[in-house]
Amino acid sequence: MLLRLPYLALTSMFTLLRLLAVTDRDKDAEILALRHQLTVIRRQIDMPTHLARPRAGSPNSPGTRSWTSTKQTPR
DSSP: OTTHHHHHHHHHHHHHHHHHHSOHHHHHHHHHHHHHHHHHHHHHHTOOHHHHSOOTTSTTSTTSOOTTTSOOOOO
């Protein structure tokens, strides 16, 4: 706990120094990259449920019979 405050102050100072050396063009490129990442994440979150389910021909779909559904149980 004693070293946490000086560590945070030092890392904040280095972050500010790094940002001062960055040009506006570099900042714009980083903003564009971050916006692209956000759109990709939003698409993954907003995916409809019918696309997330397995397809009809796949072995995991509910309509297909697997070896576990044909297994005989003793009476």
